[in-house]
Amino acid sequence: xxxxxxxxxxxxxxxxxxxxxxxxxxxxxxxxxxxxxxxxxxxxxxxxxxxxxxxxxxxxxxxxxxxxxxxxxxxxxxxxxxxxxxxxxxxxxxxxxxxxxxxxxxxxxxxxxxxxxxxxxxxxxxxxxxxxxxxxxxxxxxxxxxxxxxxxxxxxxxxxxxxxxxxxxxxxxxxxxxxxxxxxxxxxxxxxxxxxxxxxxxxxxxxxxxxxxxxxxxxxxxxxxxxxxxxxxxxxxxxxxxxxxxxxxxxxxxxxxxxxxxxxxxxxxxxxxxxxxxxxxxxxxxxxxxxxxxxxxxxxxxxxxxxxxxxxxxxxxxxxxxxxxxxxxxxxxxxxxxxxxxxxxxxxxxxxxxxxxxxxxxxxxxxxxxxxxxxx
Amino acid sequence: xxxxxxxxxxxxxxxxxxxxxxxxxxxxxxxxxxxxxxxxxxxxxxxxxxxxxxxxxxxxxxxxxxxxxxxxxxxxxxxxxxxxxxxxxxxxxxxxxxxxxxxxxxxxxxxxxxxxxxxxxxxxxxxxxxxxxxxxxxxxxxxxxxxxxxxxxxxxxxxxxxxxxxxxxxxxxxxxxxxxxxxxxxxx
Numbered sequence: 001x002x003x004x005x006x007x008x009x010x011x012x013x014x015x016x017x018x019x020x021x022x023x024x025x026x027x028x029x030x031x032x033x034x035x036x037x038x039x040x041x042x043x044x045x046x047x048x049x050x051x052x053x054x055x056x057x058x059x060x061x062x063x064x065x066x067x068x069x070x071x072x073x074x075x076x077x078x079x080x081x082x083x084x085x086x087x088x089x090x091x092x093x094x095x096x097x098x099x100x101x102x103x104x105x106x107x108x109x110x111x112x113x114x115x116x117x118x119x120x121x122x123x124x125x126x127x128x129x130x131x132x133x134x135x136x137x138x139x140x141x142x143x144x145x146x147x148x149x150x151x152x153x154x155x156x157x158x159x160x161x162x163x164x165x166x167x168x169x170x171x172x173x174x175x176x177x178x179x180x181x182x183x184x185x186x187x188x189x190x191x192x193x194x195x196x197x198x199x200x201x202x203x204x205x206x207x208x209x210x211x212x213x214x215x216x217x218x219x220x221x222x223x224x225x226x227x228x229x230x231x232x233x234x235x236x237x238x239x240x241x242x243x244x245x246x247x248x249x250x251x252x253x254x255x256x257x258x259x260x261x262x263x264x265x266x267x268x269x270x271x272x273x274x275x276x277x278x279x280x281x282x283x284x285x286x287x288x289x290x291x292x293x294x295x296x297x298x299x300x301x302x303x304x305x306x307x308x309x310x311x312x313x314x315x316x317x318x319x320x321x322x323x324x325x326x327x328x329x330x331x332x333x334x335x336x337x338x339x340x341x342x343x344x345x346x347x348x349x350x351x352x353x354x355x356x357x358x359x360x361x362x363x364x365x366x367x368x369x370x371x372x373x374x375x376x
Numbered sequence: 377x378x379x380x381x382x383x384x385x386x387x388x389x390x391x392x393x394x395x396x397x398x399x400x401x402x403x404x405x406x407x408x409x410x411x412x413x414x415x416x417x418x419x420x421x422x423x424x425x426x427x428x429x430x431x432x433x434x435x436x437x438x439x440x441x442x443x444x445x446x447x448x449x450x451x452x453x454x455x456x457x458x459x460x461x462x463x464x465x466x467x468x469x470x471x472x473x474x475x476x477x478x479x480x481x482x483x484x485x486x487x488x489x490x491x492x493x494x495x496x497x498x499x500x501x502x503x504x505x506x507x508x509x510x511x512x513x514x515x516x517x518x519x520x521x522x523x524x525x526x527x528x529x530x531x532x533x534x535x536x537x538x539x540x541x542x543x544x545x546x547x548x549x550x551x552x553x554x555x556x557x558x559x560x561x562x563x564x
């Protein structure tokens with residue numbers, strides 16, 4: 001009985017005395033960032049501001065944008081069959097080796113010449129992690145932009161079709177549209193610095209923004225650098241069934257606390273494409289029904305071309321109308337029209353629509369009345 | 377006076393009148409399962425074990441009770457674990473009714489809280505050190521008022537169910553809570 005009494009009294013006596021140790025935080029307190037990316041912007045903004053924005057006060061920010069997996073459509077990388085087709089490719093096809101954004105994850109205010117830090121509080125989500133659960137990776141570009149709409153985040157651009165009553169609906173300087181002035185990762189044909197998040201093993205054979213010849217990205221977050229390769233090397237490597245090689249001298253893999261991502265300011269018209277979502281990331285064109293849609297051809301860049309001789313289209317003799325978006329648009333995009341076919345398959349059998357017997361009055365291309373072999 | 381305390385007091389007094397006085401001069405040890413509101417969290421369920429020892433003196437009893445419970449709760453950014461080690465000295469007013477004993481028990485002492493906060497997704501992101509996980513210790517003055525019902529099962533073995541309000545002094549304020557137990561006691 002005596003020991004119990006002493007223990008109880010001791011506990012009671014010590015309780016108030018020991019009542020102050022560490023501070024308990026519980027559910028409170030600010031969350032720890034999962035990653036901090038240091039950024040430095042170089043160059044002067046004022047000389048680069050496009051006409052029409054002089055009266056605005058720029059709100060320069062940097063955004064962390066995870067990359068999309070996308071494929072260019074065949075018309076854009078196959079040899080052009082005519083000068084008109086080459087002009088449409090030039091005007092309407094985005095860089096086949098360029099960065100395409102999927103999701104804006106975080107941002108921070110930034111000023112030229114001053115360091116800034118982006119704090120990331122969420123890991124990249126599944127749709128930007130490419131690979132399986134044992135080996136997957138996400139890449140991000142850091143985009144410097146003028147937050148013209150003041151919402152604190154980068155509004156990605158969406159390619160828009162040219163409509164007769166809205167000739168400039170997709171123009172770069174559309175009201176309130178954020179303007180992009182720089183990107184750490186613009187294209188695989190240029191030197192880049194990208195944020196990587198790797199989980200599991202690294203698949204060196206994956207063609208997701210490849211940097212073959214460089215070192216393996218470390219696990220979790222890192223800053224990767226690559227010198228870029230030419231488009232010719234990339235196409236030659238694709239024909240040989242391999243990945244284009246980077247020059248190891250231009251490669252680097254650094255931890256976040258070792259790297260500062262330098263971003264040079266550039267004219268928005270030169271790089272706006274990096275903010276454009278890939279409209280059809282699987283590379284399959286959408287074939288519009290000319291009986292339902294009437295595109296504006298006056299002043300547009302267009303061409304009548306055969307279907308790409310690939311897959312199911314290889315034996316289809318019909319001619320398609322391809323129209324490029326106007327040069328004033330932020331995003332390059334193509335519109336395809338065929339007289340007979342389906343939305344995503346020009347050689348479908350039976351076709352959703354067939355205007356070969358009576359084409360629309362405005363149809364500018366030769367009419368091929370014979371059906372593809374599959375449709376006969 | 378809070379209505380809960382008033383109710384327990386009335387019940388105990390009624391039992392004393394109706395059921396007589398508990399047996400005199402016996403020692404009781406008990407152990408079992410404990411549930412409680414975490415001592416330093418605003419919500420959650422803390423579960424664990426409790427043990428106690430006491431001495432009956434007829435109408436009155438005194439003793440010590442120790443419990444260890446743990447709560448794991450999640451916020452959008454953190455997984456928070458609180459382990460509460462509580463030691464209370466107790467005094468009780470009790471009465472016997474048939475095979476049962478009813479008691480109103482007041483305890484005072486301290487609760488040692490060990491807090492672990494781990495950042496969600498921190499392992500995947502490669503965080504280390506304090507960015508990944510923080511720990512803290514704190515001893516909080518505590519008090520509890522419990523009603524207990526003991527039912528003699530066989531021989532010296534007794535089933536005890538207890539529960540009631542509790543308080544902890546935290547950051548200059550009073551953190552109210554509750555505690556409950558289901559125990560097996562052995563009366564020497």
